[in-house]
Amino acid sequence: MQINITQHDTIFVLAITGSIDSLNADELSQGFAASIAQGHVRLVADFSLVNYTSSAGLRSLLGTVKSCRLAGGDLRMASVQPQVQRVLDIAGFTSILNIFPDVRHAVESFTEAA
Amino acid sequence: MTRAPIQGPAVTLVIGSGSVKCAAAIGVVKALSDVGIGIDRVVGCSGGALFAAGVAMGFDAATMADITVRTWTRRVTSKRNRMGFLRLLAPRLFGFKAESFGLRDDAPMLAAFRAVFGDQRIEDTPIPLHITATDFQNGELVEITRGDLVEAIRASASLPLAFAPVKLGDRLLIDGYMADPLPVSVAMKSGSRVIVAVGFESPYQSNIRSAGRFAAQLSAILANNLLRSRLAFQSAAHHGEMILILPEFKQRVGLFDTSKVPYLIQEGEQAALQQLPYLHALLNAERERLEAVTA
Numbered sequence A: 001m002q003i004n005i006t007q008h009d010t011i012f013v014l015a016i017t018g019s020i021d022s023l024n025a026d027e028l029s030q031g032f033a034a035s036i037a038q039g040h041v042r043l044v045a046d047f048s049l050v051n052y053t054s055s056a057g058l059r060s061l062l063g064t065v066k067s068c069r070l071a072g073g074d075l076r077m078a079s080v081q082p083q084v085q086r087v088l089d090i091a092g093f094t095s096i097l098n099i100f101p102d103v104r105h106a107v108e109s110f111t112e113a114a
Numbered sequence B: 001m002t003r004a005p006i007q008g009p010a011v012t013l014v015i016g017s018g019s020v021k022c023a024a025a026i027g028v029v030k031a032l033s034d035v036g037i038g039i040d041r042v043v044g045c046s047g048g049a050l051f052a053a054g055v056a057m058g059f060d061a062a063t064m065a066d067i068t069v070r071t072w073t074r075r076v077t078s079k080r081n082r083m084g085f086l087r088l089l090a091p092r093l094f095g096f097k098a099e100s101f102g103l104r105d106d107a108p109m110l111a112a113f114r115a116v117f118g119d120q121r122i123e124d125t126p127i128p129l130h131i132t133a134t135d136f137q138n139g140e141l142v143e144i145t146r147g148d149l150v151e152a153i154r155a156s157a158s159l160p161l162a163f164a165p166v167k168l169g170d171r172l173l174i175d176g177y178m179a180d181p182l183p184v185s186v187a188m189k190s191g192s193r194v195i196v197a198v199g200f201e202s203p204y205q206s207n208i209r210s211a212g213r214f215a216a217q218l219s220a221i222l223a224n225n226l227l228r229s230r231l232a233f234q235s236a237a238h239h240g241e242m243i244l245i246l247p248e249f250k251q252r253v254g255l256f257d258t259s260k261v262p263y264l265i266q267e268g269e270q271a272a273l274q275q276l277p278y279l280h281a282l283l284n285a286e287r288e289r290l291e292a293v294t295a
Helices: A027-039 A055-070 A081-089 A103-113 B019-033 B047-057 B061-071 B080-090 B106-117 B149-156 B184-189 B211-237 B259-295
Strands: A002-008 A009-018 A042-053 A074-078 A099-100 B008-014 B038-045 B129-135 B141-144 B166-168 B169-174 B194-198 B241-245
Touching: A002 A027, A009 A027, A009 A103, A027 A055, A042 A055, A042 A081, A042 A103, A055 A074, A055 A099, A055 B211, A055 B241, A074 A103, A099 A103, A099 B106, A099 B149, A103 B047, A103 B141, A103 B211, B008 B019, B008 B061, B008 B184, B019 B038, B019 B061, B019 B194, B038 B047, B038 B184, B047 B061, B047 B106, B047 B129, B047 B149, B061 B106, B061 B259, B080 B106, B106 B149, B129 B149, B141 B149, B141 B184, B149 B166, B166 B259, B184 B194, B194 B259, B211 B241, B241 B259
Parallel strands: A009 A042, A042 A074, A074 A099, B008 B038, B008 B194, B038 B129, B194 B241
Antiparallel strands: A002 A009, B129 B141, B129 B169, B166 B169
16 A cells, blocks of 8 residues: 645645455554644545555544644545445445545635634 | 364355355355465355355365255245244233244254254354354344354344244344354454455345335345445454455346255356456465464
8 A cells, every 4th residue: 555645725635555454454544644743634546556455444534534633624535436336335334434536625625624 | 072183275265144145155165275375264154054064074166066956945935933923913812922933833844954963063063163153132142153053053044034043052043144244353363364254245126015125125225334344444453354245146046046056156166266366376375374473
């Protein structure tokens, strides 16, 4: 798994590549936590190149969403691929996550809400 | 019976409800077994209980496919329970009793299960087996780990309205899917770290022109929402890893479509094969972790 971070005004976009599972979920959580520690709590997770997530990956997302929302921000998902969307659906996570068709819409959603 | 500890890498297998579609679990077991991954514990719910029992007995894929074709036939539900219908139509006149209410006679089903499993007891299966059912009085998930295997499967597969509940001890039990269609929590409570969960969504009805299909649609809505909410909690709460296998069937599969068993097995095997590279890496990491703990 690789994480590439870019900044769009006050919003940090974390583009993730590969699978998210128990072998690397800590690394992802730390990537998110590092951004949050710097006060960046408006995050977008670009999932266009994520092909799998397990329960450990779901826990990482859940922990990050909670941290961001507690600090007044949010973690928003973009470009979720069908196989990952199915896992998010069946594990009930689509009911609590904000998911957008692409990064642009996810980034703009923060501006619209402001 | 003292069970021998499993040698080599192993996972806990959970097979959810899904009628004949649960035969996909045979393909999952085959994919695991072909690469030397064992099963240290198996949990089954409703239709999945039948297949979990086969896994716990150590049956191979061919034997389990044969059992499915022989037991999961339309014949097991073909015999009407006339008293059930009379009690439905005139409950006061014929004396409605929850403990015996079902519109189908369960004798053919029991005979089919008994022909496969005989008087096997759950606590004596080579692989630890947990079968789940639902307490009719309070909706609790009931975990059956001892007693007559056939009675437990029958209780777990007590499709509401079709088959009467089963009295086990002081509990009246109905279909396990009413409490949790994919009871991963049972494996979690047993301490399992790496869980492979084979689950199925209930199909929605496309053409609802009878009360039966109307009821099936209501049941599917409830079951699928329950599946999602339970999985959400279990994903968040699990201390290890849960690998979800959710076979998607392009062909429509009916409740007793045993002609599709080879197709179901193939789809289950394909879905499992996609997970194998990660599963290997995960089990290697688990082995290294355990070696570090015991060193």
